[in-house]
Amino acid sequence: MMAHCFQILVVEDEQLILKNLVKKIDRLGLPARVVAQAADGVSALALQEQYLPEIIITDIRLPGMDGLELIYQVQQKYPATKFIVISGYSDFEYAKRAIQLQVSDYLLKPVKEEELCKSLSRLILSVQSAHNDLELELQTEGHRAKVELIKSYIQQNYAKDINVNTIAQRFGYTPTHLSRLFMKIEQVNISKYLSQIRINYAKQLLHDKTILVKRIGEKVGYPDPYHFSKIFKSATGMTPGEYRDSICK
Structure with a gap:
């Protein structure tokens, strides 16, 4: 140059x-x-x-x-x-x-x-x-704005079959580049962020005893009940059923 x-x-x-x-x-x-x-x-x-x-x-x-x-x-x-x-x-x-x-x-x-x-x-x-x-600041501001768009996309589409690869493709990044960028701006891995969003919504739905745990998993993007239970327990220390019992006594 x-x-x-x-x-x-x-x-x-x-x-x-x-x-x-x-x-x-x-x-x-x-x-x-x-x-x-x-x-x-x-x-x-x-x-x-x-x-x-x-x-x-x-x-x-x-x-x-x-x-x-x-x-x-x-x-x-x-x-x-x-x-x-x-x-x-x-x-x-x-x-x-x-x-x-x-x-x-x-x-x-x-x-x-x-x-x-x-x-x-x-x-x-x-x-x-x-x-x-100034260029670095503008680049950082631009990246921050892009990450905010990605976060908004995740919050609106967490129930769908999305992952780092599909998100990266949608926003024109390689999965590696997106992961590094997201980590730099948010200080959290993008896969973990997606998981946190899904688990938080699952916790809300578990308050309603009329909804089957299997259905809740499907609603938050985990169609496989076993996988949902495993991810939920890893995040909270309890299975979805145990969590429901602890809040619905």
Whole structure:
């Protein structure tokens, strides 16, 4: 799978510095490329709308709209955008304001290639990590939703001839994959979950003495009376008849 290439917008009003920055970024060999360049904040804002770069490297002192205002404007609409601020002014107020805007880094001119590389590398790794975490979270949420559907299916069809194989086939999984997924989300084996549902319904039906134990087994998905009795006793420590006697005294 091809690595994601991060798109960068560089904003600098001094053309020579702008060209040098772009050349330095190209030489770094990072999974990032400059897709747009601007010499002022207003143009940069328009280019942001056009290209939607994930990273903006901007000078603070810009004509029309300064870098800090540019960052603020972009953050209002595209909060995921990351920023590296460059400045020839080691003024604390600028640095403090940049920190308040949660920029990723603050570099002083002249920007050294090594520092630029470190700054961009850290930023790219941070964004990649966040993307991976989000993807994992979305996958987990998707799996959780699928397992909820499977649980609902089991609760509605427990009386039928269903098992791990038929459930897996219905939902497009292999039995092994489904078993692992269900165990990961629910912390219980899917076969055991199906059995628990059936036994719980059997317990309810056993309160009614007019229903034969054999019939109850059939109603909860165990047409073989011997198998039903064996499963029930394994789960409760009593046969269905013994359980009925204990609750219907």
